[in-house]
Amino acid sequence: MIAGSRRRWALIVHGGAKPMEPGEEQPNREGILAALAAGRAVLEKGGTAIDACEAAIRTLEDLPIFNAGTGSALNAAGGIEMCAGLMDGRDRQVGSVAAIRNVAHPVSVAKRLLPEKEIVLVGDGAALFAREHGFEYVPDAALRTEKMVLEHEHDTVGAVALDQSGNFAAGTSTGGLSGSRVGRIGDSPLPGSGLYADNEVGAVSFSGDGESIARLVLASQVMATIAKDGPEESIRKAVRQLPPLGGDGGGIAIDRRGNIGWHHNSPAFVVAFASSDAPEPKAYLSKEEERRV
Ligand code: GLY
Numbered sequence: 001m002i003a004g005s006r007r008r009w010a011l012i013v014h015g016g017a018k019p020m021e022p023g024e025e026q027p028n029r030e031g032i033l034a035a036l037a038a039g040r041a042v043l044e045k046g047g048t049a050i051d052a053c054e055a056a057i058r059t060l061e062d063l064p065i066f067n068a069g070t071g072s073a074l075n076a077a078g079g080i081e082m083c084a085g086l087m088d089g090r091d092r093q094v095g096s097v098a099a100i101r102n103v104a105h106p107v108s109v110a111k112r113l114l115p116e117k118e119i120v121l122v123g124d125g126a127a128l129f130a131r132e133h134g135f136e137y138v139p140d141a142a143l144r145t146e147k148m149v150l151e152h153e154h155d156t157v158g159a160v161a162l163d164q165s166g167n168f169a170a171g172t173s174t175g176g177l178s179g180s181r182v183g184r185i186g187d188s189p190l191p192g193s194g195l196y197a198d199n200e201v202g203a204v205s206f207s208g209d210g211e212s213i214a215r216l217v218l219a220s221q222v223m224a225t226i227a228k229d230g231p232e233e234s235i236r237k238a239v240r241q242l243p244p245l246g247g248d249g250g251g252i253a254i255d256r257r258g259n260i261g262w263h264h265n266s267p268a269f270v271v272a273f274a275s276s277d278a279p280e281p282k283a284y285l286s287k288e289e290e291r292r293v
Helices: 025-044 049-062 106-113 123-132 146-150 210-215 218-229 231-239 287-292
Strands: 010-018 082-088 093-100 120-122 157-162 168-174 195-198 202-208 249-255 260-264 268-275 282-284
Touching: 010 025, 010 049, 010 202, 010 249, 010 260, 025 049, 025 157, 025 268, 025 282, 049 082, 049 106, 049 157, 049 168, 082 106, 082 195, 093 106, 093 123, 106 123, 106 168, 120 123, 157 202, 157 249, 168 195, 168 202, 195 218, 202 210, 202 218, 202 231, 218 231, 218 249, 231 249, 231 260, 249 268, 260 268, 260 287, 282 287
Parallel strands: 093 120
Antiparallel strands: 010 157, 010 268, 082 093, 082 168, 157 168, 195 202, 202 249, 249 260, 268 282
């Protein structure tokens, strides 16, 4: 644990690196603040960073404006396959599900996998695990929204938390890319690519073009540089490698000292954050907006 860190907490959540359509600003802002409030309530009560990430991400999975859970993107067959991951900085345990179907909260299935030996379950195996552990079957029709039938944007949601015991966690959840091949997975369930958490270093979560993020193992890059560069600069250096490979993205991180940072090169990246040191919630739709206010 960080010296003198007891009773400090920090949380940052994001709703995706994505273009934002006119009129979507307000629901994005309200949604991301609701997710922050859900996670923060856990941390203020002394709960774990893992529980805080799960609470924040579940909130986003329930809101159709975000591409995760309800409101997930449709793949080439018109179906919904989702990915989610959680990583616990205490023991670097990982729980991830990939191309899972027919669950409302993929992040909670990922959390249930944390104590198990396996770190990633895919497709039918992930769905079977969910059923065996009491997660209700939810038909695609209940997860599909008009927005995702009409639009072809994509994004991921995520959360990074430091709890009062000095433990870090990172989480992701996504409906993936619109129109992608059946069975396609991106960075979100992959430790080292879409997320990472280690109590000795901090934690990070990415959103954006999943193939490029995975090829660059961006989360592991941030873990290697965050102590020297700080969270914001570390993510800035990471995402600027994306355009040459194709695509863009954004990331959120907290370093070992509890400093929060975020950056993106996508058109928008909705984030909200707060900490015990700066408890007033802050929410922005982009870095540019943060600079303006
Ligand atoms: N970053 C989410 C995905 O590419 O699936």
